Amino acid sequence: MEFVSPEGLRIDGRRPQELRALQCKFGVLSCCDGSALFQAGNTKVFAAVYGPRVADIRGQALHDRALIKCEYAHAAFSTGAARRRRGRSRKSTELAALVRGALEQTILVELLPRAQVEVCIQVLFADGGVTAACINAAMLAVADAGIPVRDMVAACGAGHLEAMPLLDLNHTEAATGGLEVCVALHPALDRVVLLQADAKASVDTLEAVTTLALQGCKAAAGAMREALLQHVRSLAARRGAI
């Protein structure tokens, strides 16, 4: 099966350097301080943020900064293969740790001493780029909750198939086992916060793919920013000038 046709179209009709369509919704859950739904193509992720509030376990509260907790869960129907739910698996621990790492660098934790910020992520449909979608959804939820952050964090994935760097792989393209890179970036500060690369490749290929992923991050950041501004304007319009 060829992943890039001679005309330069991928199996889902995109160009090699084209992101999937992004969609952001806010305030989807009522009980939490901030919530967001992030959709990239078919990949759909919910994120909810509770905080900053008093730490659940008093002994864990840190005296000079906030404690960030992260929970990851994916629905049993999120992938094609029917999978038995096993509770906390290794993959959920790993992904939760990655999202927490990205958020610890983003949230200004020194401004919230002895508080706890808890982020819960639920994957509804996993069609490639799940790590990136989780980080983006968490970022949107944190911004919706009004928690002060150093900068927006935007994540994107990229890969290398048939001697060509491809942006934002979907599940079919990622399942081939080729190089896949996931990058999370602070766009305004231009700093790479999270970087995961898998599968063997030369350093030059890695550099090309990572550069492409960074551009994808910047594009995703732009889209997220627009959605956030739109949401804030609508809230302000309803609330009035109080």
Added chain:
Amino acid sequence: MQRDLDTLLSNSERNFILKALKEEQRIDGRRPFDYRKIQYQFPADEDGSATVQLGATRVMAVVTAALEAPFPDRPNEGSLRFNVELSPMASPAFEVGRPGEAALEAMRLLERALRDSRAVDLEALCVLVGQKVWHVRVDVHVLDHAGNLADAAGLAALAALMAFRRPEASVAPGGGGGGGGERGAVTLHAPDVREPLPLSLHHLPLAVTFGLFEGGEAVVLDPSLKEAAAAAGMLTVIATTHGEVCALHKPGGIGISLSQTMRLVRVACAKAAEVAEGLRAALRGHETARVARRVCRRGAQGADAGALLDDAAGAVAVVPGLGDPGRAAAAAGGAHLDALAGSSGARNGSGGALEPGGMDSSDAEEGSRTSARPGEPRKLPRAGLVAAAAVVGGARARQGPSSLPEQAPGDNFEAIAAMIAGAAQGRPHSGDALDLQAAVKPKSGKRAKVRKWQPLGT
């Protein structure tokens, strides 16, 4: 950063480390891109174990393999599994029980380095498609945690995999293609009969970890425990010796620019090549020692305890740990009789007979008959060894050209005694029974472990 590591360091220590790094000075005197001293240890008798010492960090890896049915979706591939144990012995931050995030992170790094990058050829582990493949399991135990577990665990696992030898398995040509137990009986050959095979590795992936400080300006390679606690972020690059990158791992931590990242990746590739050289040199030394040991063993006809019947008698002669040499000789005699009576090829009997508790009473009686004199313990070994020598001579003849010519039992006895004494302790040989008894007394119990090679398909 783990909270335990954070609380390990006081503020003044952290400030000192950061200030020293500004002047490119590390607290243990290394330069920013220097590794600590790496030492390798391979135990003499085991073929799949390695202990790596990276400075004060100490990690042991053990590789075992089992021949079982393959996974249903991959009928022609073996499997490779990793398990990382962070026992509380290694560090006060580790707790007993479920693997925490640190253990999981180390395990995932090993998987990405050695399995996902296809470093180990899994298709070569297939013996019989759809029925029997080798499932290799690597257990990594962290004995002492003094920083940079990722690199040490990766090195230990790789060294153990390279030192590992699996027994060769051959498939008897089965009749037809129909199902049934008798199609293609798989025979495992003992290490003495056929040389055990190494795993085939396409490339050598090595983990190189950097600690990031001060907004990414200051970078150190191979952070020690205190440096890791003071670090603002970590970056692990898994690189091969040919300048390729297998995996990149930067789970959060301070942000760095892309150019900085690429520079570190290139440094990592260079460092990986250096470390791989050291690993290869250590493995060469281990291989040389292994071959030397094997040559001595073959010469004295003292094969591994798991030897086949043909060599069973000779094996007994140098097997310590079986306790009473008389009993050993009896076993030899008994086994010999069994051998003469019947089948060649793989049989369970020999392995069982060599175990102290596994002897039939009938064998014991026959053995005592051959050695006859219970009242003279001193002569028993001689008699037993005479019988052994006879067997040896006979076995040799059956096997083909041998180094020992057919001689009278007495001469054989002298020769064997000489070689045993020389190989076991390096002393000048003598024909004295006392010396021989001492020579065959159990030394350290190393040979006591008996591996049962169970032939399959019968």
Added chain:
Amino acid sequence: MQLAGQPQAPNIIIRGSGSSLAAASVQERLESQYEAFSEDSFVCVGDIVPTDMQEGFLRGHGTQVVDGQLMATVCGRVERINKLVSVRPLRNRYSAELGDVVVGRVTDVAGKRWIVDLNARQEATLQLSSVNLPGGVQRRRTAEDELNMRSVFEEGDLISAEVQALHQDGSVSLHTRSLKYGKLAGGQLVTVPANLIKRQKHHFNTLPDMGVDVILGCNGMVWVAPNAPPPALGADGEPEQAPPRPPATREQRAAVCRMAGALRALAALYFPIFQATLVDAYQARKPGLVDAA
């Protein structure tokens, strides 16, 4: 107004008769609000806050200085007061300010103080020395008072109080040193987003036409109860502590439920909550929803 509104809908259908709000006028008002916001009054996370009109500026909440420029740390509206530039988010957790009237729930009774949960970043403390003891006397608190703390407030009680002091880590000290503060009973608590409650002079609203009293806590917790009888004057002309109220009648409970429903509607639509909007929302309700037997 629809009682179960969705927070995303800018088009709102308003029904009800006799309401002072006409449907069209609300729409117009909303649209004019949209246009009234100029482009640069909203910033997103990571945006540079424009300060081109000033040479120097003071950094306020919601901003940080990066490379000499002011960058927003939250999404919200820019507020400029003289030289102070800050960004105020539209949705965030309650952060206390001195003098706020709050409604909270007692979660713990610890040595000489109660721990009160305010739905804020940190818990609030109410010291034993900051409450009015029963009987109204002003005296030194003894060890016996400390042992009898539960007779004043117990775990699970709702109280109204005022913020007395703020601490550096965000924790808050309360006091109830006025007869209007104290334990709340016989009503309903509604939690709304804290940003919707405007800080005003009077948070204790008495609405005699509807027969309810509403306490608009600044932390978003709003207490709705039937009208209390006016406090009886004591011998010296000062209001005494009120005796415990009789249980509410059926009509009073219905009125409380209606008012709570109006509050929830306003919260769901993200409208500001103060007396005028409450009255409008109450009067615009669909008749018959709560009155059904």
